[in-house]
Amino acid sequence: MPIAEREASGSGPLAGVRVLDFSQRIAGPYCGKLLAQLGADVVKAEPPGRGDPSRTYGPFPNDIPHAEKSAQFLHLNLSKRGVTLDLSTVLGQRIALNLLEESHIVIESFKPGAMERLGLGPEMLRTRFPRLIVTSISNFGQGGPYRDWLSSEAITYAMGGPMQTTGLPEYEPVKLGATAIQHSAGLVAALATLTSWLGSLRSAHGDHLDVSLFETQAGTIDRRTPQLVAHQHTGASFTRRPAGSMVAAGARPCKDGYVIMAVPDPSFERFKDLVGGQRALDDPRFASTDDKMKPGRADEFDIDYLLPWLLERTMDEACSQAQALRVACTPVYSAKDLLTAPLFRERALWQAVTHPRAGTFEHPRAAFRFGDNPPLELTPSPTLGQHNRDIYTGELGMADVELARLRRLGVI
Amino acid sequence: MSSNGDQAQSAGARLPLEGIRVLDLTVVWAGPQAVTMLSDWGAEVLRLESRYFFATATRGWRVHPSREHVESLKVWRFGYPDWDPGDRPWNRFPNFQCHARNKLSMTVDLLRPEGLEVLTELVKVSDVLIENNGPGVLDKLGISYEELRRIRPDLVMVRMPAFGLDGSFADYRAFGFQMEGVAGHMSLWGYPEFDLSSRDNTYVADAAGGIAGALATVAALTRREKTGQGMLVELSQTENMVPLLEEVVLDYQMTGRVRDATANRERGPAQGCYPTRNDDRWIVLTLATDEQWRRLCEEMGKPELVRDPRFRHSLARWRNQHQLDEIVSGWTISFDHVDLMNRLQAGDVPAGAVLSEPDLYADPQLEARGFFEKLPHADVGDVSYPGLLWQSAGYPNRLKTAPPLFGEHNEYAYRELLGVSDSKYEWLVEEGHIGMDFEPHLE
Numbered sequence A: 001m002p003i004a005e006r007e008a009s010g011s012g013p014l015a016g017v018r019v020l021d022f023s024q025r026i027a028g029p030y031c032g033k034l035l036a037q038l039g040a041d042v043v044k045a046e047p048p049g050r051g052d053p054s055r056t057y058g059p060f061p062n063d064i065p066h067a068e069k070s071a072q073f074l075h076l077n078l079s080k081r082g083v084t085l086d087l088s089t090v091l092g093q094r095i096a097l098n099l100l101e102e103s104h105i106v107i108e109s110f111k112p113g114a115m116e117r118l119g120l121g122p123e124m125l126r127t128r129f130p131r132l133i134v135t136s137i138s139n140f141g142q143g144g145p146y147r148d149w150l151s152s153e154a155i156t157y158a159m160g161g162p163m164q165t166t167g168l169p170e171y172e173p174v175k176l177g178a179t180a181i182q183h184s185a186g187l188v189a190a191l192a193t194l195t196s197w198l199g200s201l202r203s204a205h206g207d208h209l210d211v212s213l214f215e216t217q218a219g220t221i222d223r224r225t226p227q228l229v230a231h232q233h234t235g236a237s238f239t240r241r242p243a244g245s246m247v248a249a250g251a252r253p254c255k256d257g258y259v260i261m262a263v264p265d266p267s268f269e270r271f272k273d274l275v276g277g278q279r280a281l282d283d284p285r286f287a288s289t290d291d292k293m294k295p296g297r298a299d300e301f302d303i304d305y306l307l308p309w310l311l312e313r314t315m316d317e318a319c320s321q322a323q324a325l326r327v328a329c330t331p332v333y334s335a336k337d338l339l340t341a342p343l344f345r346e347r348a349l350w351q352a353v354t355h356p357r358a359g360t361f362e363h364p365r366a367a368f369r370f371g372d373n374p375p376l377e378l379t380p381s382p383t384l385g386q387h388n389r390d391i392y393t394g395e396l397g398m399a400d401v402e403l404a405r406l407r408r409l410g411v412i
Numbered sequence B: 001m002s003s004n005g006d007q008a009q010s011a012g013a014r015l016p017l018e019g020i021r022v023l024d025l026t027v028v029w030a031g032p033q034a035v036t037m038l039s040d041w042g043a044e045v046l047r048l049e050s051r052y053f054f055a056t057a058t059r060g061w062r063v064h065p066s067r068e069h070v071e072s073l074k075v076w077r078f079g080y081p082d083w084d085p086g087d088r089p090w091n092r093f094p095n096f097q098c099h100a101r102n103k104l105s106m107t108v109d110l111l112r113p114e115g116l117e118v119l120t121e122l123v124k125v126s127d128v129l130i131e132n133n134g135p136g137v138l139d140k141l142g143i144s145y146e147e148l149r150r151i152r153p154d155l156v157m158v159r160m161p162a163f164g165l166d167g168s169f170a171d172y173r174a175f176g177f178q179m180e181g182v183a184g185h186m187s188l189w190g191y192p193e194f195d196l197s198s199r200d201n202t203y204v205a206d207a208a209g210g211i212a213g214a215l216a217t218v219a220a221l222t223r224r225e226k227t228g229q230g231m232l233v234e235l236s237q238t239e240n241m242v243p244l245l246e247e248v249v250l251d252y253q254m255t256g257r258v259r260d261a262t263a264n265r266e267r268g269p270a271q272g273c274y275p276t277r278n279d280d281r282w283i284v285l286t287l288a289t290d291e292q293w294r295r296l297c298e299e300m301g302k303p304e305l306v307r308d309p310r311f312r313h314s315l316a317r318w319r320n321q322h323q324l325d326e327i328v329s330g331w332t333i334s335f336d337h338v339d340l341m342n343r344l345q346a347g348d349v350p351a352g353a354v355l356s357e358p359d360l361y362a363d364p365q366l367e368a369r370g371f372f373e374k375l376p377h378a379d380v381g382d383v384s385y386p387g388l389l390w391q392s393a394g395y396p397n398r399l400k401t402a403p404p405l406f407g408e409h410n411e412y413a414y415r416e417l418l419g420v421s422d423s424k425y426e427w428l429v430e431e432g433h434i435g436m437d438f439e440p441h442l443e
Helices: A003-009 A027-037 A071-076 A090-101 A122-128 A153-160 A180-203 A213-218 A224-234 A265-282 A289-293 A297-311 A315-324 A335-340 A342-346 A388-395 A400-408 B004-011 B030-040 B067-076 B113-124 B137-141 B145-151 B176-182 B204-227 B237-255 B290-299 B303-307 B314-319 B321-332 B337-346 B357-361 B364-368 B410-417 B422-430
Strands: A018-021 A041-046 A080-084 A105-108 A133-138 A207-212 A251-253 A258-262 A328-331 A350-355 A359-364 A368-370 B021-024 B044-049 B103-107 B128-131 B156-159 B231-235 B270-275 B282-287 B351-353 B373-377 B381-385
Touching: A018 A027, A018 A090, A027 A041, A027 A071, A027 A080, A027 A105, A027 A133, A027 A180, A041 A090, A071 B237, A080 A388, A090 A122, A105 A180, A122 A133, A122 A207, A133 A180, A153 A180, A153 A213, A153 B270, A153 B282, A153 B351, A180 A207, A180 A213, A180 B204, A180 B237, A207 A213, A213 A224, A213 B364, A224 B357, A224 B381, A251 A297, A258 A315, A258 B176, A265 A289, A265 A297, A265 A315, A289 A297, A289 B067, A315 A328, A328 B176, A335 A342, A335 B237, A359 B237, A368 B204, A388 A400, B021 B030, B021 B113, B030 B044, B030 B103, B030 B128, B030 B204, B044 B113, B103 B410, B113 B145, B113 B410, B128 B204, B145 B156, B156 B204, B176 B204, B176 B237, B204 B231, B204 B237, B270 B314, B270 B321, B282 B290, B282 B337, B290 B303, B290 B337, B314 B321, B337 B351, B410 B422
Parallel strands: A018 A041, A018 A105, A041 A080, A105 A133, A133 A207, B021 B044, B021 B128, B044 B103, B128 B156, B156 B231
Antiparallel strands: A251 A258, A258 A328, A350 A359, A368 B231, B270 B282, B282 B351, B373 B381
C-alpha cells in the first residue's frame, strides 16, 4: 500500500509512519512496540528458523517452552506485523533495501558494526535514503573502548545505574525487578526516534541515533543523576541505607498487605492527627518536622502510633482514610493484584488479546491518551513469518514463485 | 567534552525541536525530567515558578533549611554544595540541579488574576503546556484545557497524573516511589528473605514517566505538524510502569506463579553480585553460556571446574549457584572492582563493576563519548553535569546552559516575550510577581 493510503486508513499520532524493526531481545523491540502503540505500522523482521531470541526467554504457559508462546516475546511485539529475512545473505540484504524504500524509520540492535558488515551501514543507508531515521540500540554505544563488551540487565544496572544504593547496607547490592532497565532504555530509544522523526518533518533530513543502554542508566533520574550532582557538590558517595530511617518512610504492613506513605513537611501535622490523634499531636518527641529524621524516632513512631493504626485497617481502608486527609498513602500490588485491582479495570488498562498459537492473555494498553481518542486496540504479536505473503507479495509485488524460491533458499 | 556543538553551529544545523516553546508547570521529579528531554533537543522551556508557593522536593525540602535540617541531610547525603544552603538554597538543590539544564525560569503568582493574565498571554505565544501537579491544583488555579484551547487552538497540553485523570485513585496524592508499589515493582526487587518493609525507595516510575511524558508530547506535536490541531494528552505514570514488568503479569496468567524478589538471581543464567578487595565495592557476573563459564574458570586459574558435574551445564550451574557463589566470591575478593571488570571483559566474560559516582566520572567509555559536560553556574560554580541520553548524527548536540536561577529569565519573559512596558514591569515587581527569591513568610 502506498504511504499516502496507509496514512488515511490508520489512526494515532504516527498513523502512516512505517517502521522496519530489525531489533531483537528487549530494548529495541520495546521501542518498536511503543511506536506501534502510537499508530505506526511496524514491521518486525526476524531471522528465519529461530526468530528473535526473546522467543526462548519465557515464561511459557504451564512452563512448557514453545517459540510462539514466550511471554517476553508476546508482549514486546504486540501490534507489529512480522516477516522473516536472513540479512546474512545477499538476497536478504537486497530485500531489506526494498523494504527500506517503503520505510521512514529503522530500528536495529545488532552488535555495533554488524550493520556495516551486512552492507546496511547507517551512513550508507542515510546517503541512499536521506530522510530515513536509523535508530541503533546497543549496550555501550556505537563507539568507545567498551563498544564490544558484553552485558546483561544486571550488568547494565551495576555499571550505569544506582545499584550501589539498591538493597541493605550489610548485604550485596541488588538489581531491580524483571527487565525494567532494558524496557526503560526502549522508552528512551522511542523518544529519540520520535524526536528526530518530528525534526525530519520540519527539516526534511534523516538521522542516525545512537542509544547506549549504559548511558540511559548513567543519565537516569532514578537516584543516579541527583547522586552524581550531589557528589560534585559535597564529595559524598552514596551507598545502601536501611529502609524506614525517617518517620513513615518505606512500606509498612497493614491488615491484608502493605502500604507506602509519604509525609513531606506540609502534611506532617495532618498525618500525626490521622494515625495518633491528639496524643500524637502533643507528643514532644515528634513536635517539629526536624524530629522526623532523628535517629530512632521512626521506630518509636511505628510502635506507638503507625503500626497499631495500620494493622487495624486493610490497604483500601488505610489509603482512602489517609487520602481523605490529603496524606499520600498507596497500596503495594503484586502481579496478581494488578489484574484484579479496580483502579486498572475502571481505566480499561487491560485488553484481552488472542494469539493464534499461545492463547488469550490480558495485556496493558498504552499509558498515553490523546484527546478523546481511546487507546489503540492491541493486535497479537506475529507468529514467525506470519506476514511474509502480505508484505513480500502484497506490498513488494513479488510473485508466488519468487516467494517459494526465497523460502527454499532459507532467505525467508 | 565533545566539539559537536561547534560543528552544529558552523553547519547551521538546527535541533529537532527548535522553535517550539514549552510552558513548564511541572514539579518534583518526573514532570521536570520530561521537560528536560524537550529542552535538550531544542525546545525553549520556560519554567513558571511562584514566589508564594514552595512545591515540596522541587527546589528543596524547605525554603531556608535550618542548620539542624542540613545536618540531618548528611545521613541522606543529598546535601547542598559543601553542606551549605547559602543565601539562595533553591538554586543549589541537587535534585533540581540534576535535571534543569537548558531551561529558563520566570516567576509569577498564578493565584492572582493578573498572574493568570500573564499565563494567558504566554499561552498565546507557546506550543506546549505541561504539568504533573497533585490532584486539584490546576482546578484551584482555574486552568483547564477547555479554557486554554480557546486562547490557543493548536496548543498541546500534557498532563502527567500519578494514576490517571479519572478512576478511583484520581484524587490520590502520590510520589514516584509510591507508584512503584502500585505498579507492582516493589514486590519484585530486594532479598527474598526480608519483607517489603526492608526495601528503600526506587524511582524507576519517575524516570520512565519522564521519558514517556516527553514521548507523548512529541507524538502530539508530530500530529499537530500534519493536522494543525492541538490536543490534551494524558499520561498515567503508574500505567506507564506496568508494561516494563509485563513479563511478570503474563507469568501469573500463564503459570499461576506470583513472583517475588530474587536478589540477583535470574531465570536462566547463573548470576551474582560479588565482593571485591575494596570496601563496599562489588562486581556482577552473568554467565549465560558454557563458553563464558569455561573462560571464567580459566581466569580463576581453576580449569578443572569446567568438568565439575555441579557446574557442567547451565541448568546445573543455575541449580548450584550457592556453591558457585562461594568459589567465585573467594576469587573476586582479591581484586579491585574496576580492574577485575576490565580483565574479565577483555576475556569475553560478562562482568560489570557496581560503579560509584567517582568511578563514573573517571569512566573511559563515558569520557570517550563526552557524556559529562561542565557548565558554569552562578550560585554553585562549575559543575560536571550528566549529559544527553542519546547521540544524534543528524543533530549534533551538547548541553547549552546550566540550571536556571529562580526567576533568572524574568526580563526575557516579561519584556521580550510579552512586551511588558517598563511601568507595568515595575508594578509586577512591586506586587511580588517578579523576583528572584521566595516571599519571606514561606518557611
